[in-house]
Amino acid sequence: MFKTAIAGSLPKPAWLSETQKLWPQWKLQGAELAQAKLDATLLWIKTQEAAGLDTIGDGEQSRQHFVHGFLEQVDGIDFEHKVTMGIRDNRYEAQVPQVVAPVKLKGRVHAAEARFLRANTSRKIKFTLPGPMTIVDTVADRYYGGDKPGRIKMAMAFAELLNQEALALQADGVDIIQFDEPAFNVYMQDAAQWGVQALEVAARGLTCTTAVHICYGYGIKANNDWKQTLGNEWRQYADIFPALAQSSIQQVSVECYHSHVPPDLMALLGGKDVMVGVIDVASDIIETPEQIADTIGHALQFVPRQHLIACTNCGLAPMDRAVAEKKLAALAQGAALARQRYG
Ligand code: ZN
Numbered sequence: 001m002f003k004t005a006i007a008g009s010l011p012k013p014a015w016l017s018e019t020q021k022l023w024p025q026w027k028l029q030g031a032e033l034a035q036a037k038l039d040a041t042l043l044w045i046k047t048q049e050a051a052g053l054d055t056i057g058d059g060e061q062s063r064q065h066f067v068h069g070f071l072e073q074v075d076g077i078d079f080e081h082k083v084t085m086g087i088r089d090n091r092y093e094a095q096v097p098q099v100v101a102p103v104k105l106k107g108r109v110h111a112a113e114a115r116f117l118r119a120n121t122s123r124k125i126k127f128t129l130p131g132p133m134t135i136v137d138t139v140a141d142r143y144y145g146g147d148k149p150g151r152i153k154m155a156m157a158f159a160e161l162l163n164q165e166a167l168a169l170q171a172d173g174v175d176i177i178q179f180d181e182p183a184f185n186v187y188m189q190d191a192a193q194w195g196v197q198a199l200e201v202a203a204r205g206l207t208c209t210t211a212v213h214i215c216y217g218y219g220i221k222a223n224n225d226w227k228q229t230l231g232n233e234w235r236q237y238a239d240i241f242p243a244l245a246q247s248s249i250q251q252v253s254v255e256c257y258h259s260h261v262p263p264d265l266m267a268l269l270g271g272k273d274v275m276v277g278v279i280d281v282a283s284d285i286i287e288t289p290e291q292i293a294d295t296i297g298h299a300l301q302f303v304p305r306q307h308l309i310a311c312t313n314c315g316l317a318p319m320d321r322a323v324a325e326k327k328l329a330a331l332a333q334g335a336a337l338a339r340q341r342y343g
Helices: 030-051 111-119 132-136 148-171 188-202 221-228 236-246 263-269 289-299 321-342
Strands: 074-087 092-105 124-130 176-180 209-214 251-254 273-279 308-312
Touching (some): 148 188, 188 236, 209 273
Parallel strands (some): 176 209
Antiparallel strands (some): 074 092
16 A cells, blocks of 8 residues: 655766756766666665665666657657757747657667666566657657647657557566656647547557656746646646546556645546655655655545555656655655555
8 A cells, every 4th residue: 555656757966967957968978878877777776775665766867858868769850950949838948859750769768777677676667758749749840740730640650669669668577667748737638639549559568557647847947937827726637637547557647745736636537546746846845754644645535545656746857866865765754654544
Protein backbone atom coordinates (compact mmCIF):
# COMPACT_ATOMS: atom_id res chain seq x y z
CA MET A 1 0.00 0.00 0.00
CA PHE A 2 1.14 3.54 -0.87
CA LYS A 3 4.21 2.57 -2.87
CA THR A 4 6.55 5.46 -3.67
CA ALA A 5 8.03 6.68 -6.95
CA ILE A 6 9.39 9.86 -8.51
CA ALA A 7 7.88 11.49 -11.60
CA GLY A 8 11.17 11.21 -13.49
CA SER A 9 14.00 13.71 -13.55
CA LEU A 10 16.45 14.58 -10.78
CA PRO A 11 19.09 17.35 -10.59
CA LYS A 12 22.35 16.69 -12.37
CA PRO A 13 25.51 16.95 -10.23
CA ALA A 14 27.66 20.03 -10.89
CA TRP A 15 30.49 17.85 -12.25
CA LEU A 16 28.19 16.52 -14.99
CA SER A 17 26.48 19.63 -16.28
CA GLU A 18 25.35 23.13 -15.45
CA THR A 19 22.90 23.10 -12.57
CA GLN A 20 19.41 24.53 -12.04
CA LYS A 21 18.70 24.79 -15.76
CA LEU A 22 16.17 23.01 -17.98
CA TRP A 23 18.65 22.76 -20.88
CA PRO A 24 22.02 22.51 -19.07
CA GLN A 25 25.28 22.27 -21.00
CA TRP A 26 27.34 19.13 -20.37
CA LYS A 27 30.75 19.69 -18.73
CA LEU A 28 32.50 16.75 -20.40
CA GLN A 29 32.67 15.13 -23.83
CA GLY A 30 32.90 11.76 -25.54
CA ALA A 31 33.77 8.72 -23.42
CA GLU A 32 34.24 10.85 -20.29
CA LEU A 33 30.71 12.24 -20.66
CA ALA A 34 29.24 8.78 -21.24
CA GLN A 35 30.92 7.48 -18.06
CA ALA A 36 29.92 10.54 -16.02
CA LYS A 37 26.26 10.11 -17.03
CA LEU A 38 26.30 6.55 -15.67
CA ASP A 39 28.16 7.66 -12.52
CA ALA A 40 25.43 10.23 -11.87
CA THR A 41 22.79 7.60 -12.57
CA LEU A 42 24.36 5.28 -9.98
CA LEU A 43 24.50 8.10 -7.46
CA TRP A 44 20.75 8.69 -7.80
CA ILE A 45 19.85 4.98 -7.85
CA LYS A 46 21.55 4.59 -4.47
CA THR A 47 20.08 7.85 -3.15
CA GLN A 48 16.56 6.69 -4.06
CA GLU A 49 17.21 3.28 -2.47
CA ALA A 50 18.64 4.86 0.69
CA ALA A 51 15.62 7.17 0.91
CA GLY A 52 13.45 4.04 0.83
CA LEU A 53 11.61 4.55 -2.47
CA ASP A 54 9.93 1.47 -3.97
CA THR A 55 10.26 2.31 -7.66
CA ILE A 56 13.62 3.52 -8.89
CA GLY A 57 14.38 5.66 -11.95
CA ASP A 58 17.53 6.80 -13.74
CA GLY A 59 16.76 10.42 -12.82
CA GLU A 60 17.17 11.24 -16.53
CA GLN A 61 20.88 11.89 -15.95
CA SER A 62 21.79 10.87 -19.51
CA ARG A 63 19.62 13.38 -21.36
CA GLN A 64 20.02 17.13 -21.57
CA HIS A 65 16.23 17.63 -21.65
CA PHE A 66 13.37 15.15 -21.36
CA VAL A 67 12.16 15.73 -24.93
CA HIS A 68 15.33 16.61 -26.80
CA GLY A 69 17.20 13.65 -25.25
CA PHE A 70 14.93 11.40 -27.29
CA LEU A 71 15.00 13.55 -30.43
CA GLU A 72 18.82 13.44 -30.59
CA GLN A 73 18.52 9.81 -31.73
CA VAL A 74 15.94 10.52 -34.44
CA ASP A 75 16.79 10.92 -38.14
CA GLY A 76 14.92 13.67 -39.98
CA ILE A 77 15.64 16.25 -37.30
CA ASP A 78 18.02 19.16 -37.81
CA PHE A 79 19.75 19.88 -34.51
CA GLU A 80 22.32 22.17 -36.16
CA HIS A 81 19.80 24.89 -36.89
CA LYS A 82 17.63 25.31 -33.83
CA VAL A 83 14.94 27.98 -33.88
CA THR A 84 13.26 29.95 -31.11
CA MET A 85 9.66 28.88 -30.65
CA GLY A 86 6.95 29.53 -28.10
CA ILE A 87 6.02 26.20 -26.51
CA ARG A 88 3.10 25.04 -24.31
CA ASP A 89 0.75 27.49 -26.05
CA ASN A 90 3.43 30.21 -26.00
CA ARG A 91 3.92 30.00 -22.23
CA TYR A 92 7.66 30.24 -22.72
CA GLU A 93 10.23 30.31 -25.50
CA ALA A 94 12.66 27.51 -26.18
CA GLN A 95 15.41 26.76 -28.69
CA VAL A 96 14.01 23.78 -30.56
CA PRO A 97 15.35 21.59 -33.39
CA GLN A 98 13.47 21.33 -36.69
CA VAL A 99 11.81 18.33 -38.29
CA VAL A 100 12.95 18.45 -41.92
CA ALA A 101 12.29 14.90 -43.21
CA PRO A 102 10.31 11.76 -42.24
CA VAL A 103 11.30 10.81 -38.70
CA LYS A 104 13.05 7.50 -38.08
CA LEU A 105 15.06 6.10 -35.17
CA LYS A 106 18.83 6.01 -35.71
CA GLY A 107 18.95 2.99 -33.40
CA ARG A 108 18.42 2.47 -29.69
CA VAL A 109 17.88 5.68 -27.70
CA HIS A 110 18.17 4.78 -24.02
CA ALA A 111 19.69 1.27 -23.98
CA ALA A 112 22.83 2.19 -22.01
CA GLU A 113 21.12 3.89 -19.07
CA ALA A 114 18.14 1.50 -18.95
CA ARG A 115 20.38 -1.58 -18.80
CA PHE A 116 22.64 0.15 -16.27
CA LEU A 117 19.60 0.96 -14.12
CA ARG A 118 18.41 -2.67 -14.34
CA ALA A 119 21.85 -3.97 -13.40
CA ASN A 120 22.19 -1.71 -10.36
CA THR A 121 18.97 -2.19 -8.43
CA SER A 122 16.78 -5.16 -7.62
CA ARG A 123 13.76 -2.91 -7.01
CA LYS A 124 11.14 -2.14 -9.63
CA ILE A 125 12.39 0.28 -12.25
CA LYS A 126 10.53 2.93 -14.17
CA PHE A 127 11.75 4.53 -17.36
CA THR A 128 10.31 7.77 -18.78
CA LEU A 129 9.83 8.81 -22.40
CA PRO A 130 8.30 12.04 -23.73
CA GLY A 131 4.74 11.55 -24.98
CA PRO A 132 3.92 12.13 -28.68
CA MET A 133 1.88 15.31 -28.14
CA THR A 134 4.55 16.87 -25.94
CA ILE A 135 7.22 16.00 -28.53
CA VAL A 136 5.36 17.78 -31.34
CA ASP A 137 4.97 20.79 -29.03
CA THR A 138 8.74 20.92 -28.44
CA VAL A 139 9.99 20.75 -32.04
CA ALA A 140 9.51 22.97 -35.12
CA ASP A 141 7.68 21.25 -37.99
CA ARG A 142 9.17 22.00 -41.42
CA TYR A 143 8.04 18.72 -43.00
CA TYR A 144 4.64 17.43 -41.89
CA GLY A 145 2.71 20.54 -42.97
CA GLY A 146 3.11 22.84 -40.00
CA ASP A 147 -0.68 22.92 -39.49
CA LYS A 148 -3.04 20.97 -37.26
CA PRO A 149 -3.42 17.90 -39.53
CA GLY A 150 0.39 17.93 -39.82
CA ARG A 151 0.70 18.04 -36.05
CA ILE A 152 -1.46 14.93 -35.69
CA LYS A 153 0.42 13.13 -38.47
CA MET A 154 3.75 14.02 -36.89
CA ALA A 155 2.53 12.91 -33.44
CA MET A 156 1.52 9.52 -34.86
CA ALA A 157 4.92 9.21 -36.58
CA PHE A 158 6.70 9.92 -33.29
CA ALA A 159 4.34 7.52 -31.49
CA GLU A 160 5.61 4.71 -33.74
CA LEU A 161 9.22 5.55 -32.83
CA LEU A 162 8.35 5.71 -29.13
CA ASN A 163 6.69 2.32 -29.46
CA GLN A 164 9.88 0.83 -30.95
CA GLU A 165 12.00 2.18 -28.11
CA ALA A 166 9.41 1.26 -25.44
CA LEU A 167 9.31 -2.37 -26.59
CA ALA A 168 13.11 -2.46 -26.48
CA LEU A 169 13.14 -0.93 -22.97
CA GLN A 170 10.70 -3.61 -21.87
CA ALA A 171 13.11 -6.23 -23.23
CA ASP A 172 15.89 -4.52 -21.22
CA GLY A 173 13.93 -5.37 -18.06
CA VAL A 174 12.06 -2.12 -17.40
CA ASP A 175 8.98 -2.73 -15.20
CA ILE A 176 7.11 0.52 -15.83
CA ILE A 177 7.26 2.71 -18.95
CA GLN A 178 5.94 6.21 -18.42
CA PHE A 179 5.13 8.75 -21.11
CA ASP A 180 5.38 12.40 -20.05
CA GLU A 181 2.57 14.53 -21.44
CA PRO A 182 2.58 18.00 -19.84
CA ALA A 183 1.07 19.22 -23.14
CA PHE A 184 -2.18 17.38 -22.25
CA ASN A 185 -2.87 20.08 -19.65
CA VAL A 186 -2.44 22.81 -22.25
CA TYR A 187 -4.31 21.45 -25.27
CA MET A 188 -7.06 19.59 -23.44
CA GLN A 189 -9.42 19.10 -26.39
CA ASP A 190 -6.64 17.88 -28.69
CA ALA A 191 -5.45 15.58 -25.91
CA ALA A 192 -8.88 13.99 -25.61
CA GLN A 193 -9.39 13.88 -29.41
CA TRP A 194 -6.05 12.47 -30.55
CA GLY A 195 -3.41 12.80 -27.82
CA VAL A 196 -4.59 9.73 -25.92
CA GLN A 197 -4.87 7.82 -29.20
CA ALA A 198 -1.24 8.68 -30.02
CA LEU A 199 -0.27 7.52 -26.54
CA GLU A 200 -1.98 4.19 -27.19
CA VAL A 201 0.13 3.79 -30.35
CA ALA A 202 3.28 4.49 -28.29
CA ALA A 203 2.25 1.86 -25.73
CA ARG A 204 1.02 -0.75 -28.25
CA GLY A 205 2.04 -4.32 -27.43
CA LEU A 206 3.65 -3.49 -24.08
CA THR A 207 3.05 -6.10 -21.38
CA CYS A 208 4.93 -4.20 -18.67
CA THR A 209 3.10 -1.55 -16.65
CA THR A 210 2.32 1.62 -18.62
CA ALA A 211 1.97 5.12 -17.18
CA VAL A 212 1.40 8.70 -18.20
CA HIS A 213 2.56 11.80 -16.30
CA ILE A 214 0.49 14.97 -16.69
CA CYS A 215 1.60 18.00 -14.72
CA TYR A 216 1.66 21.78 -14.64
CA GLY A 217 5.35 21.81 -15.45
CA TYR A 218 8.71 22.15 -13.76
CA GLY A 219 9.10 24.69 -10.97
CA ILE A 220 10.48 27.38 -13.28
CA LYS A 221 9.32 31.01 -13.28
CA ALA A 222 7.34 30.81 -16.55
CA ASN A 223 5.31 27.91 -15.17
CA ASN A 224 4.84 29.47 -11.75
CA ASP A 225 3.61 32.69 -13.40
CA TRP A 226 1.24 30.69 -15.63
CA LYS A 227 -0.23 28.88 -12.63
CA GLN A 228 -1.09 32.28 -11.16
CA THR A 229 -3.43 32.85 -14.13
CA LEU A 230 -5.32 29.56 -13.80
CA GLY A 231 -7.65 30.67 -11.03
CA ASN A 232 -8.66 28.93 -7.85
CA GLU A 233 -9.76 25.65 -9.42
CA TRP A 234 -7.56 23.93 -11.96
CA ARG A 235 -10.00 21.74 -13.89
CA GLN A 236 -7.81 20.85 -16.92
CA TYR A 237 -7.68 17.20 -15.85
CA ALA A 238 -11.48 16.97 -16.10
CA ASP A 239 -11.24 17.18 -19.91
CA ILE A 240 -8.57 14.49 -20.22
CA PHE A 241 -9.23 11.92 -17.49
CA PRO A 242 -12.40 10.42 -19.05
CA ALA A 243 -10.44 9.63 -22.24
CA LEU A 244 -7.56 8.22 -20.20
CA ALA A 245 -9.94 6.12 -18.09
CA GLN A 246 -11.05 4.46 -21.35
CA SER A 247 -7.45 3.86 -22.47
CA SER A 248 -5.12 0.93 -21.83
CA ILE A 249 -2.66 3.09 -19.84
CA GLN A 250 -2.51 1.73 -16.30
CA GLN A 251 -1.03 4.49 -14.13
CA VAL A 252 -1.67 8.23 -14.21
CA SER A 253 0.64 10.70 -12.48
CA VAL A 254 -1.11 13.87 -11.32
CA GLU A 255 -0.08 17.10 -9.63
CA CYS A 256 -1.74 17.47 -6.25
CA TYR A 257 0.12 19.08 -3.30
CA HIS A 258 0.13 22.92 -3.41
CA SER A 259 -1.89 22.86 -6.63
CA HIS A 260 -5.44 24.04 -7.18
CA VAL A 261 -6.49 20.72 -8.68
CA PRO A 262 -9.78 19.68 -7.03
CA PRO A 263 -8.94 16.20 -5.64
CA ASP A 264 -12.36 14.85 -6.68
CA LEU A 265 -11.16 14.94 -10.32
CA MET A 266 -9.07 11.85 -9.50
CA ALA A 267 -12.34 9.90 -9.28
CA LEU A 268 -12.65 10.38 -13.07
CA LEU A 269 -9.74 7.96 -13.54
CA GLY A 270 -11.86 4.91 -12.80
CA GLY A 271 -9.77 1.90 -11.88
CA LYS A 272 -6.36 3.35 -12.79
CA ASP A 273 -3.43 3.47 -10.42
CA VAL A 274 -3.00 7.12 -9.49
CA MET A 275 0.44 8.52 -8.77
CA VAL A 276 -0.58 11.30 -6.44
CA GLY A 277 1.81 14.26 -6.38
CA VAL A 278 2.66 14.82 -2.71
CA ILE A 279 5.90 16.75 -3.26
CA ASP A 280 5.92 20.33 -4.60
CA VAL A 281 8.71 20.83 -7.16
CA ALA A 282 8.27 24.61 -7.22
CA SER A 283 9.31 25.12 -3.60
CA ASP A 284 12.56 24.40 -1.76
CA ILE A 285 10.67 23.89 1.50
CA ILE A 286 10.83 20.23 2.46
CA GLU A 287 7.44 18.65 3.03
CA THR A 288 6.90 17.12 6.47
CA PRO A 289 5.75 13.48 6.74
CA GLU A 290 2.50 14.83 8.26
CA GLN A 291 1.84 17.08 5.24
CA ILE A 292 2.50 14.18 2.87
CA ALA A 293 0.25 11.82 4.82
CA ASP A 294 -2.46 14.53 4.83
CA THR A 295 -2.26 14.82 1.02
CA ILE A 296 -2.57 11.04 0.73
CA GLY A 297 -5.53 11.18 3.12
CA HIS A 298 -7.34 13.74 0.90
CA ALA A 299 -6.69 11.63 -2.20
CA LEU A 300 -8.00 8.51 -0.45
CA GLN A 301 -11.48 10.03 -0.59
CA PHE A 302 -11.37 9.55 -4.37
CA VAL A 303 -8.73 6.87 -5.05
CA PRO A 304 -8.95 3.34 -3.58
CA ARG A 305 -5.97 2.65 -1.31
CA GLN A 306 -4.70 -0.23 -3.46
CA HIS A 307 -4.51 2.17 -6.43
CA LEU A 308 -2.66 5.01 -4.72
CA ILE A 309 1.05 5.58 -5.33
CA ALA A 310 2.83 8.51 -3.62
CA CYS A 311 4.86 10.53 -6.11
CA THR A 312 6.39 13.93 -6.81
CA ASN A 313 4.27 16.54 -8.64
CA CYS A 314 6.77 16.66 -11.51
CA GLY A 315 10.46 16.12 -12.16
CA LEU A 316 13.06 17.70 -9.86
CA ALA A 317 15.66 18.47 -12.56
CA PRO A 318 16.05 22.24 -12.08
CA MET A 319 16.18 22.03 -8.27
CA ASP A 320 19.10 22.20 -5.88
CA ARG A 321 20.58 18.74 -5.42
CA ALA A 322 20.55 18.79 -1.60
CA VAL A 323 16.91 19.92 -1.60
CA ALA A 324 15.98 17.10 -3.96
CA GLU A 325 17.71 14.53 -1.73
CA LYS A 326 15.72 15.74 1.28
CA LYS A 327 12.48 15.68 -0.71
CA LEU A 328 13.06 12.03 -1.69
CA ALA A 329 13.58 11.09 1.96
CA ALA A 330 10.45 13.02 2.95
CA LEU A 331 8.44 11.19 0.27
CA ALA A 332 9.32 7.79 1.75
CA GLN A 333 8.75 8.96 5.33
CA GLY A 334 5.38 10.51 4.47
CA ALA A 335 4.16 7.35 2.74
CA ALA A 336 5.29 5.29 5.75
CA LEU A 337 3.29 7.56 8.06
CA ALA A 338 0.25 7.26 5.78
CA ARG A 339 0.52 3.45 5.97
CA GLN A 340 0.40 3.70 9.77
CA ARG A 341 -2.51 6.13 9.71
CA TYR A 342 -4.68 4.58 7.02
CA GLY A 343 -3.42 0.99 6.96
ZN1 ZN B 1 5.98 17.07 -15.10
